[in-house]
Amino acid sequence: MKVFPFDLPTDEDVIIVNATIEGKFKFRIALDTAATHTTIDSNVLYFSGYELKNSKGEKEIETSNGIIVVETYDIERLECLGIVKTNFEVQVYDFLSHGITSDYDGVIGLNFLREHKFCIDIMKRELSVDI
DSSP states (O other), rough: OOOOOOOTTTOOOOOOEEEEEEETTTEEEEOOOOOOOOOOEHHHHTTTTTOGGOOOOEEEEEETTTEEEEEEEEEEEEEEEEEEEEEEEEEOOTTGGGTTSSSSSSEEEEEHHSSSEEEETTTTEEEEEEE
């Protein structure tokens, strides 16, 4: 079991963790237990060396703010919370062009955590993951 400490900002109460694409591009991503799929900002994908024109296709998804259209891509290697996924499908959305600005560049959804036991201890501000 690996333990990861986290902070809870007073204004958002979002758990933000670090993630890496291809073992080199680091970014911050929110843990979203209500999200079924992992979604990242298109800028993260671009700066990781992916061609945005190489999408697998579009999907309509329902968010807390309504229905949006995302592109899907296979990421060769995505690492977060000590978990490494290879050839992992993510949803990609252009946050900035849709007026979304935040301290993080996407959400880790339950599809990323599906094969792992994890526990969020709000009082201790720790995430425990069985890898």
